[in-house]
Amino acid sequence: MRLAKWHPGKLILxxxxxxxIAALSLTHFLSTPVKNSxxxxxxxxxxxxxxxxxxxxLTWCWLSRREETTRSPPFQPKESTID
Amino acid sequence: xxxxxxxALVLAVxxxxxxxxxxxxxxxxxxxxxxxxxxxxxxFLICNPEWLDPSKSADLTDLYNKFLAFGRSIGDDxxxxxxxxxxxxxxxxxxxxPADVIDVERSIKFCRxxxxxxxxxxxxxxxxxxxxxxxxxxxxxxxxxxxKLGGLKATEISKLLGRLTDALLLHxxxxxxxxxxxxxxxxxxxxxxxxxxxxxAISVGATALWVRLLAVTQEIVGEFGCAVSFKLxxxxxxxxxxxxxxxx
Numbered sequence: 050m051r052l053a054k055w056h057p058g059k060l061i062l063x064x065x066x067x068x069x070i071a072a073l074s075l076t077h078f079l080s081t082p083v084k085n086s087x088x089x090x091x092x093x094x095x096x097x098x099x100x101x102x103x104x105x106x107l108t109w110c111w112l113s114r115r116e117e118t119t120r121s122p123p124f125q126p127k128e129s130t131i132d
Numbered sequence: 133x134x135x136x137x138x139x140a141l142v143l144a145v146x147x148x149x150x151x152x153x154x155x156x157x158x159x160x161x162x163x164x165x166x167x168x169x170x171x172x173x174x175x176f177l178i179c180n181p182e183w184l185d186p187s188k189s190a191d192l193t194d195l196y197n198k199f200l201a202f203g204r205s206i207g208d209d210x211x212x213x214x215x216x217x218x219x220x221x222x223x224x225x226x227x228x229x230p231a232d233v234i235d236v237e238r239s240i241k242f243c244r245x246x247x248x249x250x251x252x253x254x255x256x257x258x259x260x261x262x263x264x265x266x267x268x269x270x271x272x273x274x275x276x277x278x279x280k281l282g283g284l285k286a287t288e289i290s291k292l293l294g295r296l297t298d299a300l301l302l303h304x305x306x307x308x309x310x311x312x313x314x315x316x317x318x319x320x321x322x323x324x325x326x327x328x329x330x331x332x333a334i335s336v337g338a339t340a341l342w343v344r345l346l347a348v349t350q351e352i353v354g355e356f357g358c359a360v361s362f363k364l365x366x367x368x369x370x371x372x373x374x375x376x377x378x379x380x
Contacts, residue, residue, distance in 0.1 A: 078353070079350060079353060083346045083347040083350050087342075087343040091342070091346055094346065094350075
């Protein structure tokens with residue numbers, strides 16, 4: 050279950066659901082005045098921000114690892130031996 | 133001594149008082165500051181000029197009478213403030229229209245500073261400390277309860293004022309904490325009047341810094357969302373987010 054080996058589809062799924070939840074949280078955050086329920090608003094805003102941040106970090110790591118694994122080692126031709 | 137001099141109901145009028153209402157009432161000049169030394173201040177704020185329409189005269193007179201009774205019943209140590217702009221003889225309602233006597237401009241300053249939408253008023257705002265009129269926006273008093281009276285019937289307003297009187301007399305300055313105002317759990321004026329149909333309009337206690345920051349963030353995010361337009365067209369999926377328009 051190495052991150053680099055994840056299929057891009059997994060990330061697309063995570064981003065889809067994460068984006069949906071973040072959008073709903075942000076909608077809740079924006080829909081009513083903060084002073085009505087400051088605690089709930091703080092929670093909504095935190096969920097939206099942290100979720101997007103977590104997904105961004107995950108994607109960043111996934112891309113970085115893929116770069117490392119796909120980087121080919123320098124070409125070293127085998128020494129041919131002539132009998 | 134101050135408590136003897138200043139009445140429970142403080143009426144602000146422009147010149148020499150000619151009001152001959154009960155002895156607990158001492159009318160003040162129009163631009164005279166709100167007196168200090170009270171345990172609480174109840175402001176009746178009319179910020180919507182529609183209320184000054186002659187057709188509303190009877191309703192306004194009724195409201196005034198209710199507020200007058202409220203001001204007298206909460207005691208000498210708690211102020212009830214109704215802003216007048218002119219000399220107000222008793223029975224003014226038979227001689228003048230509300231527009232001639234009520235100082236809406238002064239109320240509007242409070243509504244603007246305390247972010248009260250005029251269309252949802254009039255408001256009854258109870259504060260634990262005297263607001264600084266010269267610096268209303270930044271010096272919002274700690275402990276403040278706001279009641280929207282716009283959507284309430286006369287009987288509901290009577291109930292509200294009755295319960296508010298109970299709260300002020302029995303709980304004193306704890307009004308903003310109990311029995312009907314819990315932080316983070318807004319309570320409505322209607323609910324206070326025993327009616328659960330109308331949604332709340334109460335803000336309680338001093339606003340903490342983090343709450344103010346959160347409110348500013350909400351404002352910024354909201355404005356950003358209204359300012360940008362975004363269009364995505366990716367073959368089978370397309371989305372179009374347009375800047376929001378102000379609805380009338």
